[in-house]
Amino acid sequence: MSTYQIAGALRGGRRRVAVADPVMTAAGCVVALVVLVALLAPLIAPYDPNAVDPAAVYAGPSGAHWLGTDDTGRDILSRLIHGARPSLIAPAAVVLLATAAGTTLAIAAAWAGGWVDRVISGVLDVIFGFPGLIMAVVAATIFGPGLLVPVLAMSIAYVPLIARVLRNSALKERNLPYIAALQLLGTPTWRIWLRHLLPNLLPIVTVQATVGFGYALLDIAAISFIGLGAQPPQAEWGLMVSSGYPGILSGQAGQVLYSGITIVVIVIAFNLLGSGLSRKLLGEGL
Amino acid sequence: MSSPLLSLEGLGLELRVDGSYRSVIHQVDLTVGRGEAVGLVGESGSGKSLTARSVLRLLPPGARLRGDIRFDGMPVPQSGSSALRTFRSTEIAMIFQDPRAHINPVRSIGDFLTEGLVTTRGLPRRQAEAKVVALLQEVGVADAARRMRQHPHELSGGLLQRVMIAAALAAEPKLLLADEPTTALDVTTQAEVMAIIDEARAERGLAMLFITHDLELAAAVCDRIAVMYAGSVVEDLPAGALHDRSAHPYTRALLASRPSIGERGGSLRAIPGRPLSAFEVGAGCAFAPRCSRAQETCRTQRPSLSPAGKGSAACLFPGSEAPSV
Numbered sequence: 104m105s106t107y108q109i110a111g112a113l114r115g116g117r118r119r120v121a122v123a124d125p126v127m128t129a130a131g132c133v134v135a136l137v138v139l140v141a142l143l144a145p146l147i148a149p150y151d152p153n154a155v156d157p158a159a160v161y162a163g164p165s166g167a168h169w170l171g172t173d174d175t176g177r178d179i180l181s182r183l184i185h186g187a188r189p190s191l192i193a194p195a196a197v198v199l200l201a202t203a204a205g206t207t208l209a210i211a212a213a214w215a216g217g218w219v220d221r222v223i224s225g226v227l228d229v230i231f232g233f234p235g236l237i238m239a240v241v242a243a244t245i246f247g248p249g250l251l252v253p254v255l256a257m258s259i260a261y262v263p264l265i266a267r268v269l270r271n272s273a274l275k276e277r278n279l280p281y282i283a284a285l286q287l288l289g290t291p292t293w294r295i296w297l298r299h300l301l302p303n304l305l306p307i308v309t310v311q312a313t314v315g316f317g318y319a320l321l322d323i324a325a326i327s328f329i330g331l332g333a334q335p336p337q338a339e340w341g342l343m344v345s346s347g348y349p350g351i352l353s354g355q356a357g358q359v360l361y362s363g364i365t366i367v368v369i370v371i372a373f374n375l376l377g378s379g380l381s382r383k384l385l386g387e388g389l
Numbered sequence: 390m391s392s393p394l395l396s397l398e399g400l401g402l403e404l405r406v407d408g409s410y411r412s413v414i415h416q417v418d419l420t421v422g423r424g425e426a427v428g429l430v431g432e433s434g435s436g437k438s439l440t441a442r443s444v445l446r447l448l449p450p451g452a453r454l455r456g457d458i459r460f461d462g463m464p465v466p467q468s469g470s471s472a473l474r475t476f477r478s479t480e481i482a483m484i485f486q487d488p489r490a491h492i493n494p495v496r497s498i499g500d501f502l503t504e505g506l507v508t509t510r511g512l513p514r515r516q517a518e519a520k521v522v523a524l525l526q527e528v529g530v531a532d533a534a535r536r537m538r539q540h541p542h543e544l545s546g547g548l549l550q551r552v553m554i555a556a557a558l559a560a561e562p563k564l565l566l567a568d569e570p571t572t573a574l575d576v577t578t579q580a581e582v583m584a585i586i587d588e589a590r591a592e593r594g595l596a597m598l599f600i601t602h603d604l605e606l607a608a609a610v611c612d613r614i615a616v617m618y619a620g621s622v623v624e625d626l627p628a629g630a631l632h633d634r635s636a637h638p639y640t641r642a643l644l645a646s647r648p649s650i651g652e653r654g655g656s657l658r659a660i661p662g663r664p665l666s667a668f669e670v671g672a673g674c675a676f677a678p679r680c681s682r683a684q685e686t687c688r689t690q691r692p693s694l695s696p697a698g699k700g701s702a703a704c705l706f707p708g709s710e711a712p713s714v
Contacts (some may be wrong), residue, residue, distance in 0.1 A: 216450035244550050283447055284491040288505035288556065289478020 127379025626700025
């Protein structure tokens with residue numbers, strides 16, 4: 104057997120190991136499903152999410168309205184389906200911005216070391232001290248409600264989540280001899296970052312971003328719940344929980360229940376997917 | 390002949406350890422002429438690798454470098470400058486001890502080899518690949534085209550070291566820094582790799598600074614030997630004079646502590662005491678505590694390199710008679 108064949112067998116072997124994590128597979132399916140639903144919302148939703156029907160206020164589950172209707176007769180299922188879009192896009196934006204900034208800062212800190220590292224790490228520690236929710240609430244009270252301001256505020260708040268973990272890994276990676284060898288070849292720093300450091304850090308970035316997504320979704324829903332995020336009549340899960348709230352008093356808990364369960368299930372799915380990825384990509388649980 | 394290709398004068402280096410500075414190189418004076426091979430020999434921790442890295446300013450953050458490093462008569466560019474990048478990629482190439490650690494495992498061999506040519510020379514990819522394949526064949530890699538597509542884990546250590554040598558040659562440097570290039574390889578592969586380096590050097594008129602702890606190997610492949618102890622060069626002499634004409638007690642003790650094929654029987658003469666780290670060195674000669682010839686002055690006065698025997702030695706009482714250990 105030549106080296107080549109052995110290497111090939113090893114590679115095949117690694118692929119074979121990479122199957123069967125039922126929990127992660129299930130979580131991945133839930134995530135994939137909800138993303139699909141968000142993409143196809145107008146096609147699969149049975150009703151216009153904002154179409155009021157005075158004749159069917161607080162209708163119970165039926166063939167016409169699977170999950171019933173809300174206080175103005177809007178179809179709850181259609182609102183959940185359409186609500187997937189803002190409910191997913193907002194945390195996605197948070198994670199995307201935070202990951203981009205966090206990765207850059209982490210690599211920069213690990214690369215430069217010295218006072219640059221101390222300044223970046225110090226600032227990250229300070230930001231880490233403020234819960235994302237508080238920062239989003241403060242920002243929304245200053246700049247007015249809506250999804251944009253809380254998303255930007257939370258992007259900043261989530262930077263340490265990515266950057267602190269990544270800085271350590273980047274530091275380890277940066278001190279590996281192959282980086283020095285690349286420098287000697289005259290490889291420009293940006294190229295080392297982009298083509299060599301980043302690909303080797305990608306597994307950690309992926310895991311942190313996935314877990315962060317779950318947290319961000321929950322936080323955004325909370326912001327909407329307290330009225331500083333998505334504004335009525337937009338269909339958004341957190342907002343649906345809060346606008347369905349009064350209904351509980353008159354025995355109409357359906358909207359709160361369904362939107363609440365949706366949030367919980369999806370957050371859990373992202374968390375399980377994240378820890379599954381962590382086991383798979385990094386070989387360690389979260 | 391004008392100035393030497395590489396000259397180090399009064400090189401000193403301090404590294405930050407736990408917030409305070411520790412001296413790891415005290416005094417290195419060394420020159421490498423054009424086309425000359427110089428062996429830098431010393432035990433682990435004597436500062437030989439860091440000496441080579443200092444030349445390229447490839448040092449950990451916060452390192453303090455003293456002294457004068459000149460290449461081709463010009464000072465080596467300041468760190469962080471683009472001139473340094475050009476300098477590193479065109480003038481000097483380095484061959485590392487552990488090739489597996491020095492090649493990004495997620496990139497292919499071809500990517501690694503063409504990296505320098507494409508990014509700093511601006512060579513088109515095709516051209517760079519053709520050049521590199523030719524180099525791989527030159528260093529004895531069969532089936533070079535296929536190797537280019539493989540990843541480091543698919544190659545053996547000896548093969549990877551050849552890839553490393555090819556990468557070094559691709560830059561068309563004037564000086565090769567070889568940092569224990571054969572230490573991680575088994576003995577038969579060692580000989581092959583040394584032969585490849587030797588041949589490539591002869592063909593191109595390359596100068597080499599060969600770092601090793603193998604005194605015999607250095608004597609075999611180099612023109613001149615510089616012996617380092619605890620952060621300083623203690624002796625610098627022609628390779629041919631090593632066995633008979635070395636003047637520094639440390640060099641002589643090293644030679645005496647090695648087994649040789651010629652003389653059988655008898656126990657090896659170990660050097661008493663333990664090797665000092667550079668930062669532990671006091672005022673006097675670093676070797677004094679272990680030296681059989683040490684006098685009172687050796688403990689208070691630090692010798693510097695001065696002519697002795699066929700080269701120069703940093704010893705107050707150099708001599709060529711065997712030390713009585």
